[in-house]
Amino acid sequence: MRLFDCCCGNTLYFDNTLCTACGRKVGWCAACHGVQALEPEGDHWRCTACAAELLLCANYASEEVCNRTVLPGGAALCDCCELNATVPDMNVAGNREKWARLEAAKRRLIFALDRLGLPHARDGVVPLSFAFMGDPEGEGLWRAAGEAERVYTGHAEGLITINIREADPAEREQIRVDMGEAHRTLIGHFRHEIGHYYWDLLVRDDPALLEGFVALFGDPQDPPYGVALERHYAEGPPADWAERHVSAYASMHPWEDWAETWALYLDIASVLDTAVSLGLMSGAVLGDLPDMLARYRRMGRALNELNREMGLLDFAPAVISGPVEEKLAFVHRVVSGAGRGGFLDNGAAL
Ligand SMILES: [Zn+2]
Ligand SMILES: [Zn+2]
Ligand SMILES: [Zn+2]
Ligand SMILES: [Zn+2]
Structure with missing residues (x-):
């Protein structure tokens, strides 16, 4: 990941939503493809770097799980969020934080794929989409859940499913230790599962x-x-x-x-x-x-x-x-x- 510059001279990071020096709102500009400071202007925002007129991605504006923008007149969801097929239930306490961590890792993945110039699209030859799902709720219930009810992290025909339990750092570390793994991270899950996607897209046929x-x-x-x-x-x-x-x-x-x-x-x-x-x-x-x-x-x-x-x-x-x-x-x-x-x-x- 590269670093970005606020118009005030402060350094901005990929996940920022606010400049800690000047207090400006910050987002990934859909026009100039970088993290930039945004100025409010009527009912929209203006990129301080390229002057493009922008709207916040709906998941940024109302859910605060994204920091990307969209161009007015286009889709309500940004290029990363539009890939979602299923998102966590916002009525469950803690799910918003987990979803935000999942989206941050997904944005990092998409950034890397774009850097490499690799194709990925919701309407591509193998349509790419994501499902972030939880096991049945209740203390310890997921352990007792039947095979069909459990959510397995995996890939099938372009749909990448991630069990949102992986976005709980304490649970994830417990699984890492149980499985004897050197690392277990959200970005690691995304990099693995997208590998299955590219096997289908690039190798299989x-x-x-x-x-x-x-x-x-x-x-x-x-x-x-x-x-x-x-x-x-x-x-x-x-x-x-x-x-x-x-x-x-x-x-x-x-x-x-x-x-x-x-x-x-x-x-x-x-x-x-x-x-x-x-x-x-x-x-x-x-x-x-x-x-x-x-x-x-x-x-x-x-x-x-x-x-x-x-x-x-x-x-x-x-x-x-x-x-x-x-x-x-x-x-x-x-x-x-x-x-x-x-x-x-x-x-x-x-
Ligand atoms: Zn600033
Ligand atoms: Zn811009
Ligand atoms: Zn978004
Ligand atoms: Zn796998």
Whole structure:
């Protein structure tokens, strides 16, 4: 993520809704694509950077879970919020905060996809949409809920479902510890699930890419997904999973291997983009994969040590083995082939 400037000279951050120095309202401008200070003008707002006339996204104006704007005469919801198929029940205490955290992570995801020039649309070839849903309410009820009632975080035909329990930091940390995961974050969930979306959109129907996929990740029909899932939860991952996979979960099935590898690729691309934007690193954001990995490892080593100094989880916990590097190179090839109009094309800032 890059930083932005208020017209008063203060630094603005991606999630800001207010400038802490001058008190101006702040939002993502639908016209100049940046976080900008907004001036009130009659019944609308004006961008202080590009002078465009703007309205607040309906989820910003009435729900305060968004910080984007829309152009007058267009849709009431911004480019991120319009992807929502189901949003949390606002009658349940705490759901507004959870929804706001989910939207913040989703905006960060969409920003990265736009930076990479990757296609995503509600009316695309594979229509993208999101459902943020909770389990049945009541103390401990979700544990007793039947299979059909439970909300599973996952992807199906372009619909990404996230259980809003994941937006509760204490619950999420408990699940992370229970599952023995190095990280469990909202942005991580989005990066994983969008990987499944791009497999459907970019790989599934492309014979050459599908052949490359099977060679590296394995045949997704053998064993079928359901069989692999049952086996994973009954037997656990193979002891030597780390030699071939980025995570234990990735060893479950080729589709999960792909989604986990894709998520790591988005981690790497986003970290390098941020590092370059902040002036911590020079050069192009994305070059060839070995160069990207060398720079990510350098950054990861430093940030791991800094995090350990503060008693925090490792910043970059994944050990990238040779086979994982080959899989990342395949993801890089898919992204490079599909990315249009992002920095892969022209190196320019969005
Ligand atoms: Zn300001
Ligand atoms: Zn603007
Ligand atoms: Zn919005
Ligand atoms: Zn998955």
